[in-house]
Amino acid sequence: MKVVILGLRQFGVQFARLMQEAGHQITLIDRNLNAFEQLPHAFPAQRVLGIGIDEDVQRKAGVDHADLFLAATDSDNTNLMAAQLAKVVFNIHRSVARVHDEDRADIFNGLGIIEVICPSLDGARRLAQSIAEKTNQ
Amino acid sequence: MYVVIVGGGKVGYYLAKSLVFEGHEVLVLEKDVDRAKIINEELGAVTIRGNGCELPVLEEAGVSRADVLVAATGDDEINLIACQIAKARFNVPRTLARINKPKNERIFKELGVDATVSTTDAILNRIQEELPAESLRHLLSVRGAGIEIIELKISDGSPAMRKSLRELPLPEDAVVALLIRHGESRVPSANTVLEHDDELVVVTPLLSEPRVREVLVGP
Numbered sequence: 609m610k611v612v613i614l615g616l617r618q619f620g621v622q623f624a625r626l627m628q629e630a631g632h633q634i635t636l637i638d639r640n641l642n643a644f645e646q647l648p649h650a651f652p653a654q655r656v657l658g659i660g661i662d663e664d665v666q667r668k669a670g671v672d673h674a675d676l677f678l679a680a681t682d683s684d685n686t687n688l689m690a691a692q693l694a695k696v697v698f699n700i701h702r703s704v705a706r707v708h709d710e711d712r713a714d715i716f717n718g719l720g721i722i723e724v725i726c727p728s729l730d731g732a733r734r735l736a737q738s739i740a741e742k743t744n745q
Numbered sequence: 746m747y748v749v750i751v752g753g754g755k756v757g758y759y760l761a762k763s764l765v766f767e768g769h770e771v772l773v774l775e776k777d778v779d780r781a782k783i784i785n786e787e788l789g790a791v792t793i794r795g796n797g798c799e800l801p802v803l804e805e806a807g808v809s810r811a812d813v814l815v816a817a818t819g820d821d822e823i824n825l826i827a828c829q830i831a832k833a834r835f836n837v838p839r840t841l842a843r844i845n846k847p848k849n850e851r852i853f854k855e856l857g858v859d860a861t862v863s864t865t866d867a868i869l870n871r872i873q874e875e876l877p878a879e880s881l882r883h884l885l886s887v888r889g890a891g892i893e894i895i896e897l898k899i900s901d902g903s904p905a906m907r908k909s910l911r912e913l914p915l916p917e918d919a920v921v922a923l924l925i926r927h928g929e930s931r932v933p934s935a936n937t938v939l940e941h942d943d944e945l946v947v948v949t950p951l952l953s954e955p956r957v958r959e960v961l962v963g964p
Contacts, residue, residue: 661822685798689822696855711800715833
């Protein structure tokens with residue numbers, strides 16, 4: 609599977625590492641050259657320097673023939689726009705935005721154009737669920 | 746009319762000022778404290794300090810009763826998301842986004858933004874209008890239809906010189922509407938042979954424009 613990841617913060621780097629270990633082909637986009645230094649030494653991935661909400665940059669990163677796009681920069685709005693752009697312009701199979709703000713996560717999940725993950729909400733839910741399961745036992 | 750403006754920069758401020766002057770009810774959402782204060786001092790209490798992409802701020806602004814939401818910040822991504830939230834959560838009948846990257850116009854429309862204004866496009870169009878020496882210039886864009894009306898000048902290097910319109914491999918959806926020769930205009934026929942200094946007005950879908958340019962002006 610070909611995976612394009614925008615934004616090399618912890619989330620993006622960890623996801624890239626996991627996908628690479630699972631044998632997938634990875635392309636990484638970041639607007640900051642220094643960001644690529646966070647990667648493990650000699651990490652096998654194509655690197656593209658540029659703005660993720662620019663369709664020319666996404667094309668250069670091969671979003672037009674990728675299977676999955678993940679937008680995980682620091683900015684919720686950038687992630688939501690980049691993921692929607694990958695869907696609308698390149699009709700990518702799965703497009704995912706990582707979002708901090710629970711309200712925006714909820715609204716854009718509701719629109720159904722892209723998948724939205726909200727780590728704080730997902731984490732809290734998982735914890736609540738595990739507590740509920742333990743209580744039931 | 747109740748207009749909510751996201752972003753109190755220069756564009757948002759002057760827009761608010763004009764709308765207040767015309768007697769509309771206006772509310773500006775501005776995240777910078779000092780900027781918000783300045784606008785309130787100039788225009789009266791029309792600003793809420795806050796992020797126009799956050800639900801509590803939009804609720805406080807009463808966006809659900811807004812007739813129009815204008816997203817006028819300098820960032821395309823903020824403008825897109827603010828408009829989408831206004832539509833999806835508050836059923837605002839009309840949303841308008843300022844865009845910086847002209848290519849985003851199509852994407853914004855597909856994602857539900859009702860109208861876009863591109864400063865880059867506006868300036869570019871003005872420059873093209875001011876440059877008569879250009880071999881091709883845009884006269885008019887038919888909004889929403891994706892149709893352009895352009896003017897071309899046939900010069901010595903043109904592949905269309907001394908050819909009739911019938912001979913030229915123009916796209917089928919493009920129409921040469923007018924020929925201007927020696928200051929006089931007429932409607933050309935398929936047999937009209939093009940000469941040096943002829944000016945043509947062509948109506949063409951945006952997508953066919955590069956081909957029209959190639960055939961009449963050259964690569």
